[in-house]
Amino acid sequence: MLQATELSGGYGSGLIVRGVSFSVQKGELFGILGPNGSGKTTLLNMISGLTRPESGTVAVKGKMVDSYTPKELARVVAVLPQMTSSQFAYTVKETVSLGRYAHQTGFFKSWTQEDETAVQEAMKQTGTSSFAEKPLSALSGGERQRVFLAQALAQEPEILLLDEPTNHLDLSYQKELLDLLKSMTANGLTVISIFHDLNLSSLYCDRLLLMDAGQIHTIGTPADIMVEQHIQDVYDTDVQKQPHPEVPKPQMSLLPNMPALAEVDIHEGLLEHQPDYIAIRPPVPLKALSSGVIGAGWGWRSAFVNRHVDKSYNMEHFEEEAAAFFAGKGFDLNETVGMMTAVKMEDAAWRMERQEDVSVFAVATAGVGNAVDVTQPRSSWKKQITPGTINIWVFANGKLSEEAFVQGLMTATEAKVKALADAGVTDRETGTMATGTSTDSLLIAATQRGAYQQFAGSITPLGIAIGRAVYEAVTESLQKTTKRRENL
Numbered sequence: 105m106l107q108a109t110e111l112s113g114g115y116g117s118g119l120i121v122r123g124v125s126f127s128v129q130k131g132e133l134f135g136i137l138g139p140n141g142s143g144k145t146t147l148l149n150m151i152s153g154l155t156r157p158e159s160g161t162v163a164v165k166g167k168m169v170d171s172y173t174p175k176e177l178a179r180v181v182a183v184l185p186q187m188t189s190s191q192f193a194y195t196v197k198e199t200v201s202l203g204r205y206a207h208q209t210g211f212f213k214s215w216t217q218e219d220e221t222a223v224q225e226a227m228k229q230t231g232t233s234s235f236a237e238k239p240l241s242a243l244s245g246g247e248r249q250r251v252f253l254a255q256a257l258a259q260e261p262e263i264l265l266l267d268e269p270t271n272h273l274d275l276s277y278q279k280e281l282l283d284l285l286k287s288m289t290a291n292g293l294t295v296i297s298i299f300h301d302l303n304l305s306s307l308y309c310d311r312l313l314l315m316d317a318g319q320i321h322t323i324g325t326p327a328d329i330m331v332e333q334h335i336q337d338v339y340d341t342d343v344q345k346q347p348h349p350e351v352p353k354p355q356m357s358l359l360p361n362m363p364a365l366a367e368v369d370i371h372e373g374l375l376e377h378q379p380d381y382i383a384i385r386p387p388v389p390l391k392a393l394s395s396g397v398i399g400a401g402w403g404w405r406s407a408f409v410n411r412h413v414d415k416s417y418n419m420e421h422f423e424e425e426a427a428a429f430f431a432g433k434g435f436d437l438n439e440t441v442g443m444m445t446a447v448k449m450e451d452a453a454w455r456m457e458r459q460e461d462v463s464v465f466a467v468a469t470a471g472v473g474n475a476v477d478v479t480q481p482r483s484s485w486k487k488q489i490t491p492g493t494i495n496i497w498v499f500a501n502g503k504l505s506e507e508a509f510v511q512g513l514m515t516a517t518e519a520k521v522k523a524l525a526d527a528g529v530t531d532r533e534t535g536t537m538a539t540g541t542s543t544d545s546l547l548i549a550a551t552q553r554g555a556y557q558q559f560a561g562s563i564t565p566l567g568i569a570i571g572r573a574v575y576e577a578v579t580e581s582l583q584k585t586t587k588r589r590e591n592l
């Protein structure tokens with residue numbers, strides 16, 4: 105649809121854009137990224153024919169841009185116009201109607217039904233119909249931006265060129281505009297747009313071109329561009345990549361400059377003992393990965409609670425009931441990991457283990473009424489879920505990689521299984537050694553301060569500390585719950 109070949113040029117002396125070549129296919133949403141002054145607008149102006157390149161060519165639908173008459177080109181390529189104050193006296197509809205000039209023919213340039221339909225449709229698509237008769241001067245910056253988009257759409261182009269179209273738009277209009285562009289590209293419109301927001305461009309664009317000092321740094325899919333090193337090289341800024349929670353597109357988070365943080369230790373002294381729960385409210389939020397009833401998954405958490413419930417506890421609506429309980433005790437549900445167990449809180453056990461430059465504080469409540477050997481065949485859903493469970497908390501006093509978090513979960517699980525084996529716990533249904541219970545829960549939380557721990561496998565300092573602390577805490581809690589059962 106559009107082919108740029110060896111484009112170079114600028115303003116008078118000196119080249120701003122140097123040797124840029126790329127092609128855009130029909131129906132693509134193609135993003136141009138790059139720092140301030142890297143030449144994005146200059147490149148877009150060359151594509152639209154506004155600026156003549158010093159050398160190189162732009163072909164639109166196989167024909168050189170400079171061989172189109174302005175009107176011919178305007179029927180194919182629309183540019184989101186830049187706002188000027190002289191336009192403020194026009195109404196919204198008049199402004200949008202200007203987009204039709206390329207389609208008007210004949211000396212008197214009469215307004216046809218087709219023109220009217222295109223204008224109405226463009227206003228509808230951009231949500232500007234309701235203020236059609238208002239002057240532009242009476243609109244907010246975001247509303248004006250949408251009016252100019254409507255003007256470009258009224259042109260009914262095949263290629264739409266946009267320079268930071270989400271400028272001035274609030275979150276919901278940014279999404280609406282990009283959803284609209286995406287649906288229009290699905291219907292064959294080709295969109296080439298400059299973006300400043302890396303994450304939005306990664307979410308919506310099919311391909312991206314990353315400019316650096318007038319040249320192409322990288323061109324490719326969002327996954328090709330959203331590489332920490334590329335972004336750091338071009339923007340000279342520290343970023344960290346993570347997956348979008350729902351869409352397979354990478355996202356970048358800025359890493360602010362932070363003062364060196366004082367080390368914090370999670371230890372026994374922080375344990376809060378209540379008759380029906382134990383809790384830790386650490387002095388700083390901890391980065392956590394858990395399977396808690398509340399606060400599962402990744403998050404920064406400022407409270408950890410393990411709550412005792414009776415064996416007859418109705419599990420049917422346990423999520424709502426648990427949320428109400430934790431909130432009632434003053435825990436912020438957005439920042440809390442909450443677990444539940446039939447184990448009495450007096451039977452909780454904990455252990456601190458230090459290994460080289462890292463320490464681990466583990467807390468366990470180990471009830472094995474529902475002990476299961478996961479390696480045995482069985483029907484997949486239990487007849488009756490009862491709250492008999494092993495809940496394990498692993499607090500690591502160190503800075504953990506994501507790899508270490510995942511390995512930490514493995515190491516803690518291995519330690520739990522060994523504790524069960526050594527205690528001779530069996531699966532009642534199969535008579536074989538139990539590997540856990542039917543509803544075990546696990547948390548690993550780290551201060552993210554202190555020595556960096558890349559790994560938490562079984563022979564690393566962190567892994568050894570986790571293995572020892574979890575084994576001892578689970579074993580002691582098992583002894584306590586077993587004793588309580590025997591005394592009944």
Ligand SMILES: Nc1ncnc2c1ncn2[C@@H]1O[C@H](COP(=O)(O)OP(=O)(O)OP(=O)(O)O)[C@@H](O)[C@H]1O
Nearest residue numbers: 114115120138139140141142143144145146147315
């Ligand atoms: N009309 C002009 N005359 C002279 N120099 C210009 C003109 N417009 C831009 N420049 C210069 O060209 C360089 C690239 O500008 P351009 O606007 O293309 O960058 P950009 O990547 O779009 O930047 P931004 O992200 O800030 O919008 C800048 O150094 C700028 O000062």
